[in-house]
Amino acid sequence: MGISLLAALCLAVPATAQEAGAAGTLPSAPAAGSAVATEAQAPAQAPAVITLDEAIRRAETADPTYAGAVAANQVSAADRTIARSAFLPSVRYFNQYLFTQSAHLPAKDQAALAQSGVTPAPAYIANNSVHEYMSQAQVTETVGLGVFAQYKRAGAAAIQASAEQEAARRALVVHVVNLYFSLLAADRKEAVAQRATDEASHFHDLTERLETAGEVAHADVVKAELQLEEKQRALSDATLAASRARLDLGVLLFPDPRTGYQLAETEAKLPAVPERADVQAAAEKNNPDLRSALAAADAANLDVKAAWAAYLPDLTLNYNYGIDAEQFAVNGRDGVHNLAYSTSVTLDIPVWDWFATQAHVRQAKAMRDVARTQLTNTQRALIAELDEFYDEARAASVQLSSLDQSTGGARKSLELTNLRYKAGEATVLEVVDAQNTLATAEAAQADGMVRYRAALASLLTLTGVLAQ
Template sequence: MKHVNFKSAAGILAAAVLSACTLMPKYEQPKVAVADTFKYDTAGPGIQAASLGWQDYFADPRLHRLIDIALERNTDLRSAVLNAEIYRKQYMIERNNLLPSVTGTGSGNRARTAADLSGTGNARIGESYSVGLGVAAYELDLFGRVRSSSEAALQGYFNSAANRDAAHLTLVASVAKAYFNERYAEEAMALAQRVLATREATYGLSQLRHKAGVISAVDLRQQEALIEAAKADYENAVRARETARNALAVLINQPLPEDLPQGLPLSRQFKISRLPAGLSSEVLLNRPDVRAAEFALKQANANIGAARAAFFPSINLIGSLGFASADFSNLFKGPNRVWSFGPSVSVPIFNWGTTQANLDVAKLRQQAQIVAYEAAVQSAFQDVSNALVAREQLDKSYAALSKQSRAYADALRLVNLRYKHGVSSALDLLDAERSSYAADTQVLATQLTRLENMADLYKALGGGMKRLSSDAAEPVASAR
């Protein structure tokens, strides 16, 4: 009995040593031609987006609440989380194939044999009992097929976890942009109401001047047209607000709660106004979509090892150890010990064409993943570069439009005074009102675009993952 145990232990040890060998090609990260720095990264030194949680970036408590709800209820993110968990379980299954599967067995049987069949001419009752442990078809991973499959499953899990992170990051940015559009629409409504009130007040004065014969009916009709235009702008802003709220409802997967905190104006949406991009290599490490592409490449690399191992023999071990007896009371006595050991070898002979084709497919998929990785890196670099150049130009445009708006507002104030004293004509007043309103509208629209750009840049730089990254490490550790 001791001799059998020694052989079993030696076999398991040998299998563990031999299974360290795999036929996976050595992984080399593809080199992608991108610049070391970004051209319009003028923010200077500061906190990196990847180390900045979204709670520390966005300032509006109303937006915070919406993002919290979305992270809990959004269907796309929940699907990504469940998909990552599925891949984690699949990796655990593949990893467990590296170890023997030991099962416990037990059976008891009592049967009567007919006299004509007993051989003695007398009927008899027979009994048999057995208990034991068995190893069913444990593959000695001499050429690393099982280990390569386990590695492929692990990289598949990492890929799904990175895709989950990408969904998380995209969701944060999407909620923020939808919320900015809601706030923009509300401020556009307020602007249209202010302009409408001003135009109605001016119209009242113009009616008096028309009765006095100072201005013509044409001037009144033009002011009436401007009043109706302001009303139409207000209704359009209402429609935009409701559209944004509908988008938010989809993102949080429920109607907007009634108890949301009071929101902040558009000018106070961010705690940090300018994020530095840093080195392009740092950005690529922080982007979950780039990480997902690299994990997919590593998975394809591991699949080549499994395809190569298929060319070599597969050795499986089947064995059992236990007790068997015709008398239950004697079942566990020494003479009734039983064991069996039955290795089997499978050698590929006439399937080399299929095996070679499988290896060729694995190599082609690896090449396809290399191309996908390069595309992901280039796309990430483009996202950051576009967001940076947009930030630079939007800041300058917003500053110029703000000055223009103030100038037109002051001009309108002066023209309005001159009109009340009969110095300026109604046409001068109409032109001043149109110019001032158009300038204010441009400023508001540019402000929205700037806010959306800040959310896009935060996403492009891999921001918003600080808290999630620490949580995501736990499943990886348990999977190992």
């Protein structure tokens, strides 16, 4: 059992991505030998460069939550069409043949009917003839308050589903923005860790040369060696974090998350925080959560009307045109014209249903109260989130500027400390402290950029506009 779990999974998956998709398994990575052969046959393709817009577009086709919201919106639109058909006239073409046993008559009566060519009467009173053919176009129209209330309710539900789809889209965009810039920050931290490791290695070599020349003590070499080992461990952790961030975003971008890709370089100048008045106006106009809550409240009110409609009568109009005769023909015996029409008007007046309608009304009112409470809570949450997200964006912007200044100062401080150390005016502890200060400042700068981008993305959930 020397084969590892990863090797067992690689051996179990199909050889091609198409077979993997058909079998429902993970695509396997190529073996080392096959990779060498592939490289010998064809040049390696450059990894795809993914922009933020491209990442969002790919995520919209891969995220199951957003796909569910899209499907729910489509279902609601179909429900509205179905509800509309309920109060429009329905037309169908009805065809039927009925055979009924004839009534039992004495033999002499049967012989007389046979001589006269008259068809005997059917045994069942409700049937018209022993042989009966029906081929009719039937038009039916039902008029009632409940039908119209259900149609309007379906329209409100469609608006709610559309708003929820937009809310899901904005939440997905925020998620992608966080993953995208987290990966950029992770890559930058890895580069910072690599630079810090190289710097620590260079400083370690410097202390060894100075010790050989008798200019510094061996303690400086030991401290530099400890610093180098610490930076090497930090580089390993930064590389692992970047790999994880790349896989997290790759899940939304590619069928195989291990596919190699690069992120497009972002603009050096970050977008500014929009004006508060513009944010508030856009939030009041374009917030999908508020639209969803309003539509849910409208749907709840219409549910109450639909429940009350059960107390009122429904009017049904029916029109039939076609054949209902003993022969399947336009003209029957003795020149009778079989094509004819019939109409009926039915008024259903509810009288007693053992308080079922009353119970339905109570249920609808209870759900209406819940919808009103949810609407009020959504309005309050919108007010709070507007202040919260805007203040977060402003604070992140101010801190990002401060982090930029700190990083520049830490870099200059390290340069001066290195010069002082070479001149014998600074200690090894000052150099190590300057190196750590610069690495910490650069890592904080990368985190500040992610925080600022995430804050701007959070404003998207309120305004619908993503600052890029």
